[in-house]
Amino acid sequence: MFGRPRSRSPTRPAMTATATPEPPPRGRLRPAAWFLAALVLVDCGVVLCRDTWERHSPDDYAEKLAGCRSRPHDFVLAGGSPVAEGLDPDVVAGVRWRGGELSDGYAIGLSGATTTETYYAVVHGCPVPPRLLVYGITASDLNDARQEPHGPYSLMTIADWVEWVRTKPESAEWVTRHFVQGRLAKCWAAFRYRHGIRMWAAETADRWLPGCCPEAAKEAGELLRYSETLRAGHGYAPAEGFVTGNYDEAKATERKLPPFGFLDKYRTGSHLKYLHKLADWAAAAGTDLVLLDMPVTADLEAKFPAAVAEYERRLAEFKAGRKVTVLCATRGAVGLGDRDFADLIHLNGGGARKLSAWLRDRLAETDRRRGEGDRP
Amino acid sequence: MIFASKAFFIFLPTVLAGYHLLARRSPKYTLLLAASWLFYAWVPPHYLWVILLLTAIDYVAGLRIERSADNHVRRLWLTVSVVSNLGLLVAFKYTGFFYDNAVSLAQGLGVPLAERAWHVVLPLGISYHTFQGISYTVDVYRGNIRAVRSFRDYALFVSFFPQLAAGPIVRAVEFLPQMVTPPRVTPQQVSDGISLFVFGLFKKLVIADNLDLLFVGPVFHDPAAFDDAAHRWAVVAWAVQIYCDFSGYTDMAIGTAKVFGFELPPNFRLPYLATSIADFWRRWHLSLSTWLRDYLYFPMGGSRHGPARTYFNLMVVFVLCGLWHGAAWNWLAYGAFNGALMSLHRAYDRVITGVPWADALRATAGWKVLAWVGTAYQFLIGLILIRMTSWGGGLLMTRSLAGVGHIPEGDASPGFAVWGQLGVPPAVPLLIAFGLSGHVVGLLRNVGVPVPHRLPDPLRMAAAAVAAGLVLVFSPGVAKTFIYIQF
Numbered sequence: 072m073f074g075r076p077r078s079r080s081p082t083r084p085a086m087t088a089t090a091t092p093e094p095p096p097r098g099r100l101r102p103a104a105w106f107l108a109a110l111v112l113v114d115c116g117v118v119l120c121r122d123t124w125e126r127h128s129p130d131d132y133a134e135k136l137a138g139c140r141s142r143p144h145d146f147v148l149a150g151g152s153p154v155a156e157g158l159d160p161d162v163v164a165g166v167r168w169r170g171g172e173l174s175d176g177y178a179i180g181l182s183g184a185t186t187t188e189t190y191y192a193v194v195h196g197c198p199v200p201p202r203l204l205v206y207g208i209t210a211s212d213l214n215d216a217r218q219e220p221h222g223p224y225s226l227m228t229i230a231d232w233v234e235w236v237r238t239k240p241e242s243a244e245w246v247t248r249h250f251v252q253g254r255l256a257k258c259w260a261a262f263r264y265r266h267g268i269r270m271w272a273a274e275t276a277d278r279w280l281p282g283c284c285p286e287a288a289k290e291a292g293e294l295l296r297y298s299e300t301l302r303a304g305h306g307y308a309p310a311e312g313f314v315t316g317n318y319d320e321a322k323a324t325e326r327k328l329p330p331f332g333f334l335d336k337y338r339t340g341s342h343l344k345y346l347h348k349l350a351d352w353a354a355a356a357g358t359d360l361v362l363l364d365m366p367v368t369a370d371l372e373a374k375f376p377a378a379v380a381e382y383e384r385r386l387a388e389f390k391a392g393r394k395v396t397v398l399c400a401t402r403g404a405v406g407l408g409d410r411d412f413a414d415l416i417h418l419n420g421g422g423a424r425k426l427s428a429w430l431r432d433r434l435a436e437t438d439r440r441r442g443e444g445d446r447p
Numbered sequence: 448m449i450f451a452s453k454a455f456f457i458f459l460p461t462v463l464a465g466y467h468l469l470a471r472r473s474p475k476y477t478l479l480l481a482a483s484w485l486f487y488a489w490v491p492p493h494y495l496w497v498i499l500l501l502t503a504i505d506y507v508a509g510l511r512i513e514r515s516a517d518n519h520v521r522r523l524w525l526t527v528s529v530v531s532n533l534g535l536l537v538a539f540k541y542t543g544f545f546y547d548n549a550v551s552l553a554q555g556l557g558v559p560l561a562e563r564a565w566h567v568v569l570p571l572g573i574s575y576h577t578f579q580g581i582s583y584t585v586d587v588y589r590g591n592i593r594a595v596r597s598f599r600d601y602a603l604f605v606s607f608f609p610q611l612a613a614g615p616i617v618r619a620v621e622f623l624p625q626m627v628t629p630p631r632v633t634p635q636q637v638s639d640g641i642s643l644f645v646f647g648l649f650k651k652l653v654i655a656d657n658l659d660l661l662f663v664g665p666v667f668h669d670p671a672a673f674d675d676a677a678h679r680w681a682v683v684a685w686a687v688q689i690y691c692d693f694s695g696y697t698d699m700a701i702g703t704a705k706v707f708g709f710e711l712p713p714n715f716r717l718p719y720l721a722t723s724i725a726d727f728w729r730r731w732h733l734s735l736s737t738w739l740r741d742y743l744y745f746p747m748g749g750s751r752h753g754p755a756r757t758y759f760n761l762m763v764v765f766v767l768c769g770l771w772h773g774a775a776w777n778w779l780a781y782g783a784f785n786g787a788l789m790s791l792h793r794a795y796d797r798v799i800t801g802v803p804w805a806d807a808l809r810a811t812a813g814w815k816v817l818a819w820v821g822t823a824y825q826f827l828i829g830l831i832l833i834r835m836t837s838w839g840g841g842l843l844m845t846r847s848l849a850g851v852g853h854i855p856e857g858d859a860s861p862g863f864a865v866w867g868q869l870g871v872p873p874a875v876p877l878l879i880a881f882g883l884s885g886h887v888v889g890l891l892r893n894v895g896v897p898v899p900h901r902l903p904d905p906l907r908m909a910a911a912a913v914a915a916g917l918v919l920v921f922s923p924g925v926a927k928t929f930i931y932i933q934f
Contacts, residue, residue, distance in 0.1 A: 102638035105905050109912030117916070261916045268920045283873040 117260040117268070124267030127274065127291055129298040131155075132192070132225035135179050135306050139196035145173040147197060148180065148306075149189050150207035153365045155180030156313045157418035158207055160305040162427035166434045168203055168359070169441075173434075176201075178306035181221070186212045186342040187239075188222035190349045191231055200356030205430070206349065207363045209416065210375070210382035211333035215341040218245055224253035238348075239341050270294055314420035316413025318368060331371070331415050337378035339385050350393045361437070362386070362397045363430060366407050371415045398433050405429045448489035449612065450648070450699045458486065459703065466707060467632075475629050476603055479707070486608035487571050494570035497535060498606055504531045505580040506601045509587045509594035521588060528584035532577035540574070543567050544774030572612045574771060576605050578738055583619040585742055592620050600626055609703035613696050615714045615734035622709070630708030638904050643702030645911040645918070650695030652922035654882045658688040660923050662875045663834075670840040672855050678847035680871040682827050685834050687882035690719065693732070717889040722818040724788040724825055725796075735771070739764050750793075757793065762786035772833070777841070781832040788825055824848070 117124070125134075139147065146168070148158045160176030167173070179192050189206060197204075211217065223232070223246050232250045236243040256263050273287030274295070293311065300308040321328055353360035364386060372379050390397045402408070406429075411422030418426055448455055462482040469475045488495040508528035512521045546563050553560035583604075586592045595601040604622050666673050666681035673681070697714040704711045714733050721727035728736050744764045750757040762783065769782020799805045808814050828845055835841030891898050902910070 098634050099632055099637060101634055102641060102904050102908055105908035106641050106911055109905075109909040110915065112909075113912050113916045259919075261919045265920045272920075280873070 114260045117264055121260065121264060123271055124264035126267075126295060126298045127270035128264070128267035128294055129301055130225055131297075131301065131308075132181055132188075132221050134298070134301045135181065136192060136196045136226065138301060138304075138306055139177045139179050139192075140198060143199035144175050144177045144197070144201050145171075146176040146203040146205065147193065147201045148176060148178040148205045148207060149193050150180050150363075150365070151184040151189065151209065151212055152180065152182040153209050153367075153416055153418070154178060154207035155182055155307075156309045156413070157365065157423045157426050158205075158363075158430065159307045159423055159427045161307065162424060163205075163431045163434070166431045166438075168434065168438050171202070173203060176305060180207070180306070183219045183221060184212070185214070185217055185219055185222075185345075186349070187235075187345040188219050188226060190345040190352070191222060191226040193349060194352060195226060195228075197356075197358075200353075200358045203359045203361065203434075204349075204353055205361045205363050205434075207365045208346075208386070209365045209367065210337070210378055211416070213339045213342050213346070213382060213385060214334060214336075214378070215338045216336035217333060218242060220249040220253075223249040224256070238344055241341065309420065309423065313413040313417050314423075316417070316419045317410055318412035318414055318419075319409035321414070322409065328414055331374075333416075334371075334375040334378040337375065337381060339381060343385060343389075346389060347393070350389075350395060360395055361434070362390070362395055364397060364399045364401075366400045366402050366405055366418070366426065367416050368409060368412050369402070370409075374415075396437060398430070398437070400426060400429060448486050450651075450696065450703075454489065458482070463706060472629050476599055476626070479608075480599055480603045480606065483603065483606040483608040483611060487606060487611060490571075491568060494568075497539075497570045497573065498576060501532055501535065501577065501580050502602045502605050503598075504528060505584055505605070506595070506598055508584045509601070510596075512584060512587050513594040525584055525588045529581055532580045536573055536577045539567055539569055541770075541774045572614075575614045575616050576611065578616050578735075578742075579605055579618075582616070582738060582742060586619055592623065595619075595623060607704070607709070609700040609707075609709075610711055613693070613700070614732075615697060615700065615712050616738050617711055617734070618738075621712055625709050632706060632708040634904075636705040636708060638907060640702040640705035642907055642911045643698040643705065645702075645914050647695040647698030647700075647702060648918050649914045650691035650698065650882070652918050654878050655688045655692040655695060656923050657921065658684045658691075658875065658878050658882075661872050661878075663688050667834050667840070667844075668836060670835075670843045674855050675847035675850075675852050677871065678844045680875060682831055682844060682848055684875055684879055686719070686827060686830050687879045689830065690715075691882045717886050719823065719883065719886050720819070720890060720893070721822050721826075722815055723796075723822055724785065724792050727822060727826055728785070728789070735768070739768055743767065754794070754797070758790040761789045761793065765789060777832050777835060777838075781829055784829050784832060788829075 146160070146163070148154055148160055148163070150158075155178070158178055158180065160178045164174055164176050165172060177196075179196050181188055181192055184192065186208070189212065193204060193206075223235075227235070227250060232246060235246045239246070261268075270287070270291040273284050274291035276283050277285065277288030277291075297308055297310070318328075350360055352358075386397060389395065405426055407418070407422055407425060411418055411425060413419040413422075448458060462478070465478050465482075466475055469478060484495065484498070487498055505528050508524040511524040515521050515524070543563065543566070550560045550562055583592075583601075587594050595604070600623070604617070604619060604626070607617075607622070610617055663681055663685045666677055667685065670678060670681075694715045701711045701713070712734055716730040716733065718727055718730035721730050744760055747760045747763065748756055749760065763786075765786030766779060766782040769778045769780070769785070772778050772781070799809070809818075827848060831841050831844050831848070835844065888898055901907070
């Protein structure tokens with residue numbers, strides 16, 4: 072039979088080459104060892120320049136976490152992208168709270184974050200608890216149909232992963248997969264910093280040969296500016312497109328806006344557990360927690376009435392159950408119209424200034440009322 | 448599963464480790480066969496029956512052919528094998544094409560026939576493993592090889608995963624002798640395997656995919672929006688893209704096979720250095736062109752029955768070669784175009800060879816350069832045929848290649864930034880230069896420059912590691928399948 076030692080197969084003579092003694096395993100594996108060593112060396116080179124790559128393609132979750140951790144702050148503004156684009160701590164700073172001035176604040180608004188990511192951002196970003204924590208919450212933060220992989224990738228520790236698996240067993244597989252992927256990606260610096268290296272290459276090439284890759288060089292320039300703002304400021308680094316965006320104009324010109332899927336298949340319960348954990352953490356740390364119900368466009372509310380109703384019900388239950396201050400930043404209360412939004416949910420530069428000023432006034436009023444023994 | 452996928456980078460080390468940890472032949476090959484079937488069934492899994500059925504038929508046919516002394520029976524089993532392989536190939540690959548043309552014809556005749564609302568997904572590598580199956584039974588019939596007794600061994604020959612999806616089309620006579628005992632991997636094979644795999648990945652992901660995304664795709668999609676300079680660049684870039692895509696895949700296949708200790712035949716010999724169309728087909732997709740030569744052209748009589756029959760045979764072979772690539776009229780035209788060129792070249796060669804002054808002229812360097820330019824021009828026109836999205840667009844690009852100017856229509860923006868007078872994104876010439884660097888090295892060797900064939904392993908592996916880093920950084924990140932897997 073073919074292949075057996077006593078085979079009559081005519082292919083047998085061809086085996087003379089394989090009859091040579093097997094090379095020693097060490098010799099066989101030497102090229103693979105060289106390759107692995109070279110990969111490690113290349114990676115070490117990449118790690119040595121990591122600051123350059125990070126500046127050219129910042130991981131906003133990690134940068135904001137590091138910025139928030141860098142020193143204690145009087146107050147922290149936390150939440151998802153509506154907070155990232157819509158709340159400026161410099162405008163809020165100066166407000167009086169419990170007899171003292173809140174002079175230094177930080178905005179840890181994370182694009183795409185749900186309540187779960189916000190919780191981990193606050194817990195890890197505030198080793199010294201602030202006096203006041205304002206969580207700018209929206210309906211999409213509580214939508215269990217959403218999961219943000221950036222959280223397991225950039226915010227969570229092994230203990231957090233274990234806690235997640237226990238708290239939210241229904242998404243244990245998802246979080247495990249993303250947590251492991253994140254850890255593995257961080258093991259290989261060339262993979263981790265690949266976008267930063269590409270941006271650096273584009274910027275360098277365009278500096279040497281102007282006009283050779285204008286689009287990539289423009290993107291690299293924007294990311295560098297974003298990175299500098301993130302590192303130097305108080306976490307408020309809105310994207311240029313949001314600052315200048317105008318939802319009113321976009322509607323008038325019938326410009327097609329990106330689809331909004333953050334309230335699709337709306338259901339609550341899982342992320343809500345982390346809202347309670349955030350309240351527990353604040354209580355244990357002696358931090359005042361204020362929920363800021365973030366304003367959204369009328370179009371969004373009209374598009375997802377069931378989701379908005381469910382969210383408002385949950386928020387009311389939470390407020391009643393935990394005795395937490397909730398500030399409702401409705402469009403009417405803040406004085407916002409479609410012209411103050413960049414899209415369905417994000418405020419533009421003008422809207423952000425209005426909301427931040429409104430928040431400062433409301434915090435001052437809340438503090439004053441508290442002094443008078445009243446709760447809003 | 449394809450080579451440039453995340454799943455493959457988990458699959459390969461796992462199978463490799465298992466294969467080398469197992470000591471004996473039987474479990475080694477069983478593991479390799481199971482892995483190959485898993486590779487095949489990854490997407491879509493319900494087609495596994497195709498390869499299992501054809502493997503079983505060819506295996507039985509091989510044994511029956513060998514055991515029978517009756518020529519009638521032997522021919523019957525050979526027919527069963529060939530018809531099964533070609534039948535399934537035609538059914539999967541050409542049903543849609545035939546139906547579409549039937550609809551067009553019926554509509555032309557005024558007979559209402561509904562346009563198809565269905566789409567046939569091709570089983571992975573069907574164009575390749577069917578040809579392997581046919582070559583096996585034909586070789587057994589011809590007495591070139593003995594039939595394989597072990598079903599597992601035969602199945603592994605057909606479905607060995609490195610070459611399953613897009614070749615090279617391996618002959619039984621090349622592969623089966625290596626299987627008698629599990630090949631022992633040498634340090635050189637490990638070194639070659641790693642470099643071939645990584646540089647193949649580089650060719651595919653960095654050169655081919657970026658060329659397509661940056662330039663070739665947009666220009667071929669709407670040639671009217673671009674000027675003649677962009678057309679010329681796009682055709683050259685397409686030539687480099689298809690070469691890097693396919694030779695990249697082949698390099699990865701050969702490299703992967705090497706780390707298991709197997710040697711697969713080469714598929715390319717610097718095709719863009721060809722100085723005639725016949726020379727080109729001796730350098731491009733060798734495993735297919737030699738298969739067609741041995742199992743189609745020679746049985747048809749080859750060049751043994753006079754010039755007219757030879758030209759006819761060439762036309763048939765190349766038209767079928769075109770249709771093998773794809774069930775579409777432009778592929779048929781590509782085949783006919785190459786068949787015509789081959790026939791013309793053969794006629795010219797018959798006339799000119801042996802004439803002293805002509806032979807002397809053809810031996811000069813100047814003539815070789817001229818012949819190279821002419822050949823390049825021919826295959827570039829052929830490449831337009833297979834990438835064009837409409838016949839009008841193809842004609843426009845062919846005119847640009849011939850030097851006829853074209854001013855873009857309307858205010859359509861090219862969709863990318865051009866640089867200076869080149870009329871092309873600056874990365875494109877750079878990628879073309881990278882893609883053709885192997886040819887330049889080959890050319891230097893041809894003219895006697897002592898370029899080393901093999902760098903010392905540490906340097907080679909360092910270069911491979913840098914290439915792996917470049918793949919990570921500069922691959923476009925958009926999953927694009929290999930072009931030849933779609934055939």
